[in-house]
Amino acid sequence: MLVVGELINSSRKAVKEAIQAENIAEIQKIAKDQRDNGADYIDINAGTFVGKEAGYMKWLVTSVQEVVDTPCCIDSPDPKVIEAVLPLHKGVPMINSISLEKERYDALLPVVSGADCKVIALCMSDAGMPETKDDRLSIASELINKLVKNNVPLENIYVDPLVQPISTNDAYGREFMNAIDAIMTEFPGVHTICGLSNISYGLPERKLLNQTFMVMAICKGLDGAIINPLDRQMMANIHAAETLAGRDEYCSNYLTAYRDGKLAME
Amino acid sequence: MLVVGELINSSRKAVKEAIQAENIAEIQKIAKDQRDNGADYIDINAGTFVGKEAGYMKWLVTSVQEVVDTPCCIDSPDPKVIEAVLPLHKGVPMINSISLEKERYDALLPVVSGADCKVIALCMSDAGMPETKDDRLSIASELINKLVKNNVPLENIYVDPLVQPISTNDAYGREFMNAIDAIMTEFPGVHTICGLSNISYGLPERKLLNQTFMVMAICKGLDGAIINPLDRQMMANIHAAETLAGRDEYCSNYLTAYRDGKLAME
Numbered sequence: 001m002l003v004v005g006e007l008i009n010s011s012r013k014a015v016k017e018a019i020q021a022e023n024i025a026e027i028q029k030i031a032k033d034q035r036d037n038g039a040d041y042i043d044i045n046a047g048t049f050v051g052k053e054a055g056y057m058k059w060l061v062t063s064v065q066e067v068v069d070t071p072c073c074i075d076s077p078d079p080k081v082i083e084a085v086l087p088l089h090k091g092v093p094m095i096n097s098i099s100l101e102k103e104r105y106d107a108l109l110p111v112v113s114g115a116d117c118k119v120i121a122l123c124m125s126d127a128g129m130p131e132t133k134d135d136r137l138s139i140a141s142e143l144i145n146k147l148v149k150n151n152v153p154l155e156n157i158y159v160d161p162l163v164q165p166i167s168t169n170d171a172y173g174r175e176f177m178n179a180i181d182a183i184m185t186e187f188p189g190v191h192t193i194c195g196l197s198n199i200s201y202g203l204p205e206r207k208l209l210n211q212t213f214m215v216m217a218i219c220k221g222l223d224g225a226i227i228n229p230l231d232r233q234m235m236a237n238i239h240a241a242e243t244l245a246g247r248d249e250y251c252s253n254y255l256t257a258y259r260d261g262k263l264a265m266e
Numbered sequence: 267m268l269v270v271g272e273l274i275n276s277s278r279k280a281v282k283e284a285i286q287a288e289n290i291a292e293i294q295k296i297a298k299d300q301r302d303n304g305a306d307y308i309d310i311n312a313g314t315f316v317g318k319e320a321g322y323m324k325w326l327v328t329s330v331q332e333v334v335d336t337p338c339c340i341d342s343p344d345p346k347v348i349e350a351v352l353p354l355h356k357g358v359p360m361i362n363s364i365s366l367e368k369e370r371y372d373a374l375l376p377v378v379s380g381a382d383c384k385v386i387a388l389c390m391s392d393a394g395m396p397e398t399k400d401d402r403l404s405i406a407s408e409l410i411n412k413l414v415k416n417n418v419p420l421e422n423i424y425v426d427p428l429v430q431p432i433s434t435n436d437a438y439g440r441e442f443m444n445a446i447d448a449i450m451t452e453f454p455g456v457h458t459i460c461g462l463s464n465i466s467y468g469l470p471e472r473k474l475l476n477q478t479f480m481v482m483a484i485c486k487g488l489d490g491a492i493i494n495p496l497d498r499q500m501m502a503n504i505h506a507a508e509t510l511a512g513r514d515e516y517c518s519n520y521l522t523a524y525r526d527g528k529l530a531m532e
Contacts, residue, residue: 166509166510166512166517167517170509170512170514170515170516170517171512173509173510173511173512174510174511174512175512177485177510177511199510203517203520203521204521204524204529205502205506205524205529205530208502208503208506208529208531209506209509209510212481212503212506212507212510213506213510215478215481215482215485216481216482216484216485216507216510216511218482219443219481219482219485219486220485236471236474237474237478240471240474240475240478240479241478241482243432243436243439243475244432244439244440244443244465244475244478244479244482245439245440245443245482246432246436246437246439246440246441248436249436250436251432251433251436251469254469255469255470258470258471263470263471263474264471265474
């Protein structure tokens with residue numbers, strides 16, 4: 001399971017203030033905390049700073065990589081920002097994200113084609129958000145085939161089928177999970193990834209829904225997640241789900257997590 | 267989701283003592299507590315009392331049904347015991363369980379054939395416990411087809427694919443879950459049910475594994491469970507999983523459970 005730590009995002013008030021104040025100690029602490037709790041990638045996002053995003057993203061990638069060896073997930077809706085930040089990154093970056101939307105696809109394809117990077121491929125086209133499993137599989141298929149043809153190896157692609165709130169349509173959870181299953185079955189070797197919090201939008205006890213949904217998605221084949229690695233219950237659920245899904249030889253990762261005190265809740 | 271409350275079982279020390287002392291108040295309290303917390307059936311099991319099982323089971327069914335309208339799940343390895351208890355039961359009982367083992371099958375078939383009862387069909391044959399998804403599907407298919415031919419309606423059959431500990435084989439969780447999927451897909455209208463605690467045998471933090479496994483099994487189609495309905499976290503996970511799986515129109519059961527205070531953890 002590839003865990004992308006989501007905390008360095010300027011939509012969070014404390015992070016926004018730390019970025020504006022160029023409080024490097026605070027940003028570096030968040031990076032280290034996430035690494036220490038199991039993040040494989042540190043997401044960096046300064047999307048709320050219109051006009052200043054590229055400058056802040058450069059500062060973020062440099063600040064983070066000064067203290068952790070963990071690579072970054074360069075998270076921006078603007079391909080120009082991603083292109084500007086990449087030369088400063090050490091190691092194999094993850095790019096968040098390409099999609100079938102023509103403008104974004106055309107701008108990012110030259111960046112990822114033949115490059116040594118992982119890329120998140122959103123199931124989004126100019127026709128808008130997908131609703132059903134079939135919508136998602138259709139967009140994912142076209143996007144994967146195009147990327148592979150353009151020298152992006154299948155195993156570098158992390159398809160995000162896009163979670164939508166079940167409060168707006170009670171079938172959205174099922175459609176998403178069946179899309180994970182279909183994509184992983186149709187393209188052996190590809191990966192899937194998602195953020196979670198949209199699923200519970202508009203409903204009470206959101207943590208319960210988010211954690212439960214993560215377990216179900218893993219059951220359907222999900223092998224990447226953009227989450228808060230400091231959420232102990234979420235991480236414990238992920239450990240348990242991976243072991244139960246048969247992805248943990250001799251249950252040894254589970255036992256290691258137990259010995260490291262990562263499974264017990266207060 | 268059909269919830270069978272598992273607490274009235276003589277393998278639990280307090281229950282064993284209550285049965286021996288004919289402490290009717292204690293047994294009735296456990297029955298009411300389970301009903302109040304969501305049990306659709308009350309399991310009764312006196313299997314540890316060799317030679318006295320039938321007598322105790324008759325006392326249990328009568329005592330329980332004095333105070334709750336919830337039907338019982340008559341749980342015994344001995345077909346003669348089941349047959350002796352059934353005439354005392356009011357409402358539609360559940361029988362736990364028939365299997366492909368010749369002796370058990372032959373003795374129970376006349377009891378369930380054409381009767382108004384639900385029946386748990388264990389994926390067990392004289393060849394022993396199943397290991398793989400295919401083992402389970404093969405036993406389930408034969409058992410379902412035989413039962414249906416003998417006037418047991420498909421919708422009264424609850425197939426239990428039998429959980430085995432992942433500590434003994436790290437593929438056992440996956441094989442079980444894929445069996446749920448295969449059985450529910452192959453026989454639309456049939457049900458699946460299971461107990462859980464075997465899955466985590468021999469591993470630490472068993473509650474975490476049991477709860478996570480329940481969510482994964484629901485994701486694969488499980489629609490019955492033999493559990494402790496007083497386990498608030500387990501019941502909250504079930505509510506969340508059913509809603510996320512698209513089995514809860516307008517999320518209304520979830521919202522009702524929330525309003526009834528069943529989702530919040532301490």
